Amino acid sequence: MVALTDVQIRELNGDDATEKSAIVTLVNRCYRGGGNWTTEKGIVGGPRITPQRLDECLCEPEMTVLVALLDGRIIGCIKTGVTDATVVGALDEPAGYFGMFAVHPDCSGRGIGNMLLSAAESHCKNSGMSVMMADVLHVRKDIIAYYNRKGYELVPNMSRPAQQVLKGAGEEILLDMEVNFLILRKPLV
Numbered sequence: 001m002v003a004l005t006d007v008q009i010r011e012l013n014g015d016d017a018t019e020k021s022a023i024v025t026l027v028n029r030c031y032r033g034g035g036n037w038t039t040e041k042g043i044v045g046g047p048r049i050t051p052q053r054l055d056e057c058l059c060e061p062e063m064t065v066l067v068a069l070l071d072g073r074i075i076g077c078i079k080t081g082v083t084d085a086t087v088v089g090a091l092d093e094p095a096g097y098f099g100m101f102a103v104h105p106d107c108s109g110r111g112i113g114n115m116l117l118s119a120a121e122s123h124c125k126n127s128g129m130s131v132m133m134a135d136v137l138h139v140r141k142d143i144i145a146y147y148n149r150k151g152y153e154l155v156p157n158m159s160r161p162a163q164q165v166l167k168g169a170g171e172e173i174l175l176d177m178e179v180n181f182l183i184l185r186k187p188l189v
């Protein structure tokens, strides 16, 4: 059983190839492999992240990846930092962001996701952000309900076709219907 007191959260070492490889494996397994209480399995196909895309993420200004470690092993991660309009749409205020949010299925459902989300919010608040934003596929009702419980609300009239956003990344929508990204927003008080 995982004890939350044994879980450590810190920034990913972007110079460590082993850590970066662990993140790529973890994120693809969690998002697309099933096994967690909420996933994108059956909704989106293809890799959620590649080594090249992770390197690009790490080069984005003011963006970081926080990792959760248990006994020195990476078991979770969340990407966070200052976002811009290309990611979440028109902004009238500087906003923090989270994404690439994953906890290994063996450790899921024990509070580690909550720890990572709180750490991302604290990181953005400490960087001077007063709001937090994220994007989510409209069909993911279970995780939207979770984000609602954590204080996130859907921004009205902000929706983008998922295939447009995913285009070129080797990802594809598997559902035979239009799937859209919605934007979530939470004031950081």
Ligand SMILES: CC(C)(COP(=O)(O)OP(=O)(O)OC[C@H]1O[C@@H](n2cnc3c(N)ncnc32)[C@H](O)[C@@H]1OP(=O)(O)O)[C@@H](O)C(=O)NCCC(=O)NCCS
Binding pocket: 030, 031, 036, 037, 038, 039, 040, 100, 101, 102, 103, 104, 107, 108, 109, 110, 111, 112, 113, 114, 115, 135, 136, 137, 142, 143, 146, 149
């Ligand atoms: C989303 C994810 C990171 C959450 O991590 P986690 O370690 O499972 O999260 P926690 O254990 O902290 O639980 C978070 C919430 O999930 C709820 N939860 C746990 N197990 C659940 C289940 N079987 N069904 C529904 N909700 C559940 C918890 O009650 C908690 O909500 P609460 O704090 O309001 O009570 C993880 O499930 C995951 O990697 N999913 C695949 C990737 C993904 O979908 N990322 C998000 C993309 S938007």
